[in-house]
Amino acid sequence: MKAGSTAVKPVGDAGSPVSPTGGRPDIEGVRRAAWRQRLSRLDTLVSPYVFVSPFFLLFVVVGMFPLAYTAWVSVHDWGLLAGRGDFAGADNYRRVLEDRYFWNALRNTISIFLLSSIPQVLIALGLAGLLDTQLRARGLWRMSVLLPFVVAPAAVALIFGNVFGDRYGLANEVVQAIGLDPIRWHVDTLASHLAIASMVNWRWTGYNALIFLAAMQAVPRDVYESAALDGAGRIRQFVSMTVPMIRPTVLFVVITSTIGGLQIFAEPRLFDTQGLGGSDRQYQTLTMYLWELGWRVRDLGMASAVAWLLFLIIIIFALVNLLVSRRAGTLRGQR
Amino acid sequence: MQTPNTRRVRLATSALLALTLATTAAACGGDDGDEGGTTADGKIKLTVATFNEFGYEELIEEYNAMQDEVVVEQKKAGTANEHQDNLYTKLAAGSGLSDIEAIEVDWWAALMEQSDAFVDLSDPEVESRWLDWKTEAATSPDGALIGYGTDIGPEGICYRSDLFKKAGLPTDREEVAQLFGTWDDYFETGRDFVEKVPDVAWYDASGATAQAMINQVEYSFEDEDNNVIAADNPEVKEVFDTVTAMAEEGLSTNLVQWSEDWTASFQDDGFATMACPGWMLGVIEGNAEGVKGWDIANVFPGGGGNWGGSYLTVPAQGDNVEEAKELAKWLTAPEQQIKAFQAKGTFPSQVDALDDPALTGTTSEFFNGAPTGEILAERAEAVPFIAHKGPKFADINTAFQQAIQRVDEGKESADEAWDSFLADVERLG
Structure with missing residues (x-):
């Protein structure tokens, strides 16, 4: 009171x-x-x-600062061991763009990226669709697709290096058993790209499948029931309903795998002994090229210029991806 | 019906989870060498970073047992390239190097430009321990001793006597030595061999043979003042022409040295001979485990040759520089180097070791009981000079090896490969 x-x-x-x-x-x-x-x-x-x-x-410290510092290094003469030299302006960029190995590396990167990312996303989608059904031992299946992801890339490269041996490899024994000529995995450009892409796919497909699976489980089940009543088969349901309904997730996976795909390093790096991507650099990627400049040629200035060019390339790719996926999405929506 | 099934599934699931976690843990557990400088019980921890086979396994155990203050651990890299990359990266970062880092002679010159990053190891105790040229090469312009010599690489020819027999060639190592007086003789015998045994190549890799020949050129890629002369040097061109021509005649396996296929070819009768610096004996013994018939001939085409050899250095960034220096001094003492030689064939660069009966009396069971100590000591005496290797040697050599590889693989003709090699040299500046 x-x-x-x-x-x-x-x-x-x-x-x-x-x-x-x-x-x-x-x-x-x-x-x-x-x-x-x-x-x-x-x-x-x-x-x-x-x-x-x-x-x-945290992003400013571990993301922005390195980005800015790399830009600072890229406009100087900068030796790996000798340290900072004179201001060089755009000289490092000019030298990189004039180097034929830069363009070679760009071509290889895009080729390996396309060979890995496209099948990877498609297989992951299919795999997620299968995992989304009433399987026995669902947990086991779902977890086992992630197993390749937890194995260290170096170990993967080691195992695949033996599988794809030009002369004594497992893959070629299979090829020869079918009666075909052995494939020169380390020599021919396309074969080497396929071998590397398969390493990348082996590692990332399961991971992406789980992300798709998580999105698929959020799709309301009654929609499927009505579709089934309307006579839509499993595949028809998957293509016309599931995939459009998880479009934001697809977009996310496409963009993250683009970013990852353009920075492939460990797999091709460990695919040969010199670390330069084959005798003719037939599978030297941009990150490997960056590494060669920085650590073999010991020119951090040029290496930083490559890092920035790669950054710009990734942004362009991500934007193109975004636009294409958006457009594809709206078209399907209108239909 | 449902319950046991579910339980089984759950069991399988958790087993898989356990496996997954174990794999992850194993994957993360790989790199534990860089912390602190002391172990849990307060001893000083020293790391020794080497590559290929240095023969230090038992020596390190011996050192650990000998005293209580220091615990030594070895970090082995599979190839010299891998070791070099690691070294450069951590040198540039200013931290993370092992207390002792082995350095191969091919990239020695490039690192000498950074001699401040290494401790001056001069010590009255080790004066005149090594062959003069070995010490000279490790001394910086201002007189600091940067590295303690470990081994040198006097070369003989290793061969498969069983395959020689198949081709109707002599198998006794004394007689075989008569066949390889010059490179021409060596290649001629090779032609003969591949004619009789067509599925087996004469030597292990074009690149390896080219490397052996380049090591016999005093000024190959760089002249005395380290100007790059690779493009105009007729001796380099001759090596290139010879090796690519021989590959065309089928003498080479066309494999890349140190590749998976190269390693596998030791087990598959891939080739009959190879250039054999001392340290290669350990590599062959490892790769060709279980293969009978290896032997070594006391000869090297074109006189003698030295391939490789290393030093131990103590990076200045380490926490326990004094202890590391002591350990390096002990490891490179003649008695220890002889033991390393007996283990893995790394031939001593130490003067006192060369006429030590423990060295000259060494025989190798794997190499058909060959007196490897005596043979390599003679091969060392036959080395007329040590090829000059400037700061760009390793980089140009990589480009040279790749050019030869392109011809081996049929990606380019010899002429095209030479032209692109010239472009590469130009690019390296």
């Missing part, structure tokens, strides 16, 4: 227009309320940003 009355009192005071001296505390009270209101508005406005800021602060 008492507590209630004391709590009411200031409100009464503030509301009373009679007291001539009570004006001051009144204004004080209004001000305080306004302040509190402003604070709470600020709270709803700012708090979310404060809560997400650790990520961005």
Whole structure:
């Protein structure tokens, strides 16, 4: 009772227009309320940003800083062991763009990227569709597709290196058993790209399949029931309903695999002994080229220029991807 | 009916999960060498980074047993290239190197430009421990001793006596030595061999033979003042022409040295001979495990030749530089190097080791009881000079090897490959 009355009192005071001296505390009270209101508005406005800021602060440290520092290195003469030399302007970029091995590496990167990413996304989609059905031992199947992902890339390269041996490899024994000529996996450009792409696919398909699976499980089941009533078969359901409904996830996977695909390094790097991507650099990728400049030629300036060019290329690819996927999505939606 | 089934599935699932976690843990557990500099029980931990086979396994155990202050661990890289990449990266980063780093003679010159990054190892105790040229090469312009010599690579010819027999060639190592006086003789015998045994090549890799020949050229890719002369040097062109011509005649396996196929060819009767520096004996013994018939002839085409050989250095960035220096001094002492030689064939660069009966009396059971110590000591005496290797040697050599490989693989004709080699040299500046 008492507590209630004391709590009411200031409100009464503030509301009373009679007291001539009570004006001051009144204004004080209004001000305080306004302040509190402003604070709470600020709270709803700012708090979310404060809560997400650790990520961005970390991103500035481990993402933006290296990016900026690489740009700084790329406009200088900079030896791996000798350190910073003179300001060089765009000279490093010019030298990279004039180097035929840069264009060679770009071609290889795009080829390996296409050979790996496209089958990878398609197979992952199909695999996820199969895993989304009422399988026995579902957990086992779902987890086993992730197994390749946890094996270290170096170990994968080692095993596949033996499988794809030109003369004594397992793959060629199979090829010869069918009666075909052995394939020169380390020599011929396309064969080497296929071998490397298969290593990449082996590692990433299961991972992408699980991401698709997670999205597919969010698709409401009753939609399928009505489709089944309308006479749509399993495949028809998958193509016309499941895939369009998980479009944002597909977009996400396409973009992440583009970013990853353009930076393929470990698999081709470990595919030969010199580390330069074959005798004719037939499978030297851009990251390997960057590494060659930085650590073999020991020119960090040029290597940094390549890093920035690669960054720009990835942005262009991601944008093109985004546009194409959007357009494909809307077309299907309209139909 | 349902319950046992579900339980079985769950069991399988958890087993798989356990396996998955184990694999991940194994994958993450690979790199543990860089922390601290002390072990859990307060001893100083020293790491020694080597490549291929240095023959240090038993020596390190011996050292660990000998004293209580220091625990030594070896980190072995599979190839010299891999080791070199690691070295450059960590040198540039200023941290992460082992307390002792082995350095191969081919890239020694490039690292000498960074001699500040290594501890001066000069010590009255080790004066005149090594052959003069070995020490000279490890001394920086301002007189600091950067590395302690480990081995040198005097070359003989290793051969498969069983395959020689098949081809009707002599099998006794004294008689075989008569066949290989010059490179021409060596290739001529090779032609004869591949005619009689068509499925077996004469030597292991074009690149390896080219490397052996380049090591016999005093100034191959760079002249005395380290100007690049690779493009105009007739001796380099001759090596290139010879090796590519021989490959065309079917003398080479056309495989790349150190590749998976190359390693596998030791088990598949891939070839009959190879250039054999001392340290190669350990490599052959490992790759050709179980294969009978290997032997070594006391001869090298065109006189003598030295291929490779290494030093131990102590990077200045280490935490326990003094202890590392002590260990390096101990490992490169003549007595220890002889043991390494007996284990893996790394031939000593130490003067006192060369006429030590423990060395000259060494025989190898794998190589048909050959007196490897005596043979390699004689091969070392036959080395007329040590080829000059400047800071660009390793880079140009890689381009040279790749050009030869392109011809081997049929990607380019010899002329095209030579032209692209010239372009590569130009690019390396």
